[in-house]
Amino acid sequence: MKSNLVYFDYASTTPVDQRVAEKMHECLLLDGNFGNPASRSHEFGWKADEAVEKARLHVANLVKADSREIVWTSGATESDNLAIKGAARFYKDRGNHIITSKIEHKAVLDPCRQLEREGFEITYLDPDENGVVSLENIKKHVKDTTILISIMHINNELGAVNDIEEIGKFTRENNIIFHVDAAQSTGKLPIDLSKLDVDLMSFSGHKTYGPKGIGALYVSRKPRVRLEALIHGGGHERGFRSGTLPTHQIVGMGEAFRIAADEMDKDNKKIAKLADLFWKEVSGIEEIYLNGSFKNKIPNITNISFAYIEGESLIMALKDVAVSSGSACTSASLEPSYVLRALGRADELAHSSIRFSFGRFTTEKEVKMVAETTKRVVHQLRELSPLWDMFKDGVDLEKVEWVTH
Amino acid sequence: MYSRKVIQKFEETLNNPQAHNVGRMDAQAKNVGTGMVGAPACGDVMRLQIEVNDKEVITDCKFKTYGCGSAIASSQQMIEMLIGKTLEEAKNIKDREIAEILELPSIKIHCSVLAEDSIKKAIADYESKKA
Secondary structure: OOOOOEEOEOOOOOOOOHHHHHHHHOOOOOOOOOOOOOOOOOHHHHHHHHHHHHHHHHHHHHOOOOHHHEEEEOOHHHHHHHHHHHHHHHOOOOOOEEEEEOOOOHHHHHHHHHHHHOOOEEEEEOOOOOOOOOHHHHHHHOOOOEEEEEOOOEOOOOOEEOOHHHHHHHHHHOOOEEEEEOOOOOOOOOOOOOOOOOOEEEEEOHHHOOOOOOEEEEEOOOOOOOOOOOOOOOOOHHHOOOOOOOHHHHHHHHHHHHHHHHHHHHHHHHHHHHHHHHHHHHOOOOOEEEEOOHHHEOOOEEEEEEOOOOHHHHHHHOOOEEOEEOOHHHOOOOOOOHHHHHOOOOHHHHHOEEEEEOOOOOOHHHHHHHHHHHHHHHHHHHHOOHHHHHHHOOOOHHHOOOEOO | OOOHHHHHHHHHHHHOOHHHOEOOOOOOOOOEEEEEEEEHHHOEEEEEEEEEOOOOEEEEEEEEEEOOHHHHHHHHHHHHHHOOOEHHHHHOOOHHHHHHHHOOOHHHHHHHHHHHHHHHHHHHHHHHHHO
């Protein structure tokens, strides 16, 4: 990788921590722990099984669950699919109504769409202007037929945090299954499933310095939640998810979560400081808008709309910085970010948005460099922008009759 | 995903706008035609201005573009093709030519379409002032 590239896209994925990589290495070669954890007849299998169970404990410890409540999957997408489709199909005799929000990850929205095709009724709630789904809004839309509510813990574009404690209390009282996509949360916010009334929670390995291709689903035992499996086969993971367990991936995720439990406070303090510094540096730029709210977001994600500049051109101008944008031009669909639109942001501000996300390996030097570069290129791109001219001339862009194509 | 040409044109324009015809002309002037196309909600707006002499030759152009990298590169490419052409020749510039020169990916073809539209609008504006 080019050494002058700065990685500010930790919300997309994280590099594997060196300590994680070393543990994974131990589970690959002939002289390592390569056995099939399901092999009951020899030492190779027993050793692999032991490593898998140790990793399961690490994952469970981070979120204060019982390790028997952790089911390995291929990632948070599979966990979301298993939770939503699995619960809906198992409990379909109770009702056919599901509530989620418009700013969920596609890994939640798309399974919901699939369930609609199967005859379920889905309500997609609007978040408030900061990306938070309120309990009041949920209550307004609950029906007698509601069997499942799926709300994310931390939004991946904004870093906005939902109050899953409050929502959980309500769903538990009303005997509704509550699923939480927590792909962005681990190692960033403490999670205590021994206290939370959450029935199902999705986790990802690679958002927390573990490897890609591994995730987990928490399936509550008290009260016991049941699911219809998506993948059938050898009956692994108590029938929830068949398929030979990838020891090296699991061990990697386990180690990553063990480190997260140990170092969460240290990581968070550092990242909060860097995020403050970054905002202090860039907030002097005219006509920028923070998407989300400082009051209720994790510092790891700073999502800013730079008015009168298109996000993809800003990404191109920030050429040595890896960030992502809500601009249509960076998506295959040519649609601007559905998350920002759901907040009520105008399309042009969605097009102008950049998500900067920081992580364990971000340095102060990088933050200063990226802030400086951002200030410079925003100025440069505005010099190129007819909209900036018009804004400076006092033209009301809302009132212009645009020639669309 | 972009060709080297798009990146090069984009960076040249960004780093040295004056030398690459970024700017604006007096839209009221008789010898200037202005064409603005696109919409902020769609993520691109292109404003092209042409200066035309008595012989109906385009002697100078200025532009500003809000849009993705390929929209800015397409504007720049369009300017290169316009200067020195007669209005009749300019009317024949096709979006396809711009797209081919810049090797635009198919998802970005609308950027070159926008450029062609802005040429047509700028010429129409100039001609309406003459009439």
